[in-house]
Amino acid sequence: MKANIIAGLDIGSSSVKMMVARKTEDARLEVLGFAQESSSGMRKGAVVKQDEVARRIAAVKARAENVSSQKIDEVAVNLGGSHVFVTSSRGVVAVSRADGEISQEDVDRVLDAAQAFSLPSNKEILEVFPKEFLVDGEGSVKEPVGMRGIRLETEVLALCAFSPYLKNLTDAVLSSGLGVADVVPVPLATAEAxxxxxxxxxxVAVLNIGAGTTSLAVFQEGDLLHLAVFPVGSDHITNDIAIGLRTEPEVAERIKVEFGTLGVLKGKRTEKIELEDGTTLSFSLKMLSHIIEARMKEILGLVAKDLKTISKQADLPAGIILAGGGAKLPKIAEFVKKEMRLPAKIGQAQGILGPQEDPELLEVMGLVLKAARNTESVPRRRMGAVGGGLFSRLKQIFQVFVP
Ligand SMILES: Nc1ncnc2c1ncn2[C@@H]1O[C@H](COP(=O)(O)OP(=O)(O)OP(=O)(O)O)[C@@H](O)[C@H]1O
Ligand SMILES: [Mg+2]
Structure with a gap:
């Protein structure tokens, strides 16, 4: 794999997507190829059958290599599923230097202290995001190094997951013959893009409406404030259509993609589609959009309830940015705006030259952007994910395997 080549792998409930990009001389990212395979062995965003997922990854890798004419050895991959959750925690240490000047070592120690809480068995911390530091009780400090004090505290957001699903994911990637450059919990890759x-x-909130899950990440003052994954997605709309119109899920999927819309249509217009056996199925467009709206309302209800727990349901000035294949329903932004009483629009990828218009590809584009950032030689010194988190730990683990 050439040094300037980057790849992202989005393992979703309905499809596995891989994007290959090249870092140009002026440090921009140019997409060289994209491939997609239908998923198998996934349940609501989590890898449940490793072997099946590994086969799909191997297939998508072969096709992505082919279309991009590049060899791919490692990828940034996302971790999905509603087992991913966040929890807040605090840490306190005494400043070590006699003159009270806070050093990077103090900051590392206080972040370690904040991670020393007990999690239920089989759960682990993936990354910690400091929300703020407090120096001798004074809060809202973003960069404590160089300040003076006796006591350093921090409040962090710890991103956690169910360990067996994390292991299933990394094992599936490794056994497909790829190395793992980074694991990014959904929908942080979308947020990156x-x-x-x-x-x-x-x-601001980013809301990725996938096939089996809908994932939410909320940011404020530059930092991650909250993250949640709900086990409901656009495939539930398909199932509702199948039941409502008494047809097969495959037919319902075609109807959703071709005729589905939000915003109930007036009048009694009917549409029909031809089935494989030569017969036709007629349906009312009004009924179709009622079915879609009912499920979308339910999904947004879960989001609103969750935002309420962090008192953000009415307080997101930059609104909700939509992504995922489920965001391809016509009039979705208007619908979300009305239901959530917040500004809403479909996301567009930035910092990468490629198909920015397709919301279904924003997660994989974000993975490419994350992977590119990880290879930057200048280390980032700002708030955000802390070193020593999942990425570096995985690096240590996978060095054994990566060719
Ligand atoms: N034009 C469209 N209109 C409505 N829905 C669509 C459209 N195109 C795709 N979808 C739906 O988007 C979903 C796939 O989106 P996406 O690829 O983001 O999901 P995924 O990443 O595989 O799943 P997840 O993130 O939940 O694990 C499917 O449910 C599909 O029916
Ligand atoms: Mg997805």
Whole structure:
């Protein structure tokens, strides 16, 4: 794999997507190829049958290598499923230097201290995001190094997951013959692709509506504030259509993609589609959009309830940025705006030259962007994911396997 080649792997409930990009001389990212395979062995965003998933990854890798004319050895991959969750925690240490000047070592120690809480068995911390530091009780400190004090505290957001699902994911990638460069919990890759720093400062949510899951990440003052994955997605709409119109899921999927819309249509217009056996199925467009709206309302209800727990249901000035295949329903932004009473729009990828218009590809584009950032030689010194988190630990583990 050439040094300037980057790859992202989005393992979703309905499809496995791989994107290959090249870092140009002026440090931009140019997409060289994309491949997609239908998923198998996944349940609501989590890898449940490793071997089946590994086969799909191997297939998508072969096709992505082919279309991009590049050899791919390692990928940044996402971790999905509603087993991914966040929890807040605090840590306190005494500043070590006699003159009270806070060093990077103090910061590392206080972040370690904040991770020393007990999790239920089989759960582990993936990454910690410091929300703020407190120096001698004074809060809202973002960069404590160089300040003076006796006591350093921090409040962090710890991103956690069910260990067996994490292991299933990494094992599936490894046994497909790829190394793991990074594991990014959903929908942080999407956030990487679509959010601007200004939106993150103001307060913004990214909502990725996938096939089996809908994932939410909320940012404020530049930092991750909250993350949740709900086990409901656009495939549930398909199932509802299948039941409502008394047809097969495959037919319902075609109807959803071809005729589905939000915003109930007036009148009694009917449509029909031809089935494989030569017969036709007629249905009312009004009924179809009622079915879709009912399920979308339920999904947004879960999101609203969750935002309420962090008191953000009415306080996100930069609104909700939509992504995922489920966001391809016509009029979705208007619908979300009305239901959530917040600004809403479909996300667009930034910092990468490629198919920015397709919301279904934003997660994989974000993975490419994450992978590119990880290879940057200049280390980032700002708030955000802390070193020593999942990425570096995985690196240590996978060095054994990566060719
Ligand atoms: N034009 C469209 N209109 C409505 N829905 C669509 C459209 N195109 C795709 N979808 C739906 O989007 C979903 C696939 O989206 P996506 O690829 O983001 O999911 P995934 O990543 O495989 O799943 P997950 O993230 O839940 O694990 C499917 O349910 C599909 O029916
Ligand atoms: Mg997805």
């Amino acid at each position: 679509v959010l601007t720093n200004q939106q993150k400062e103001l307060g």
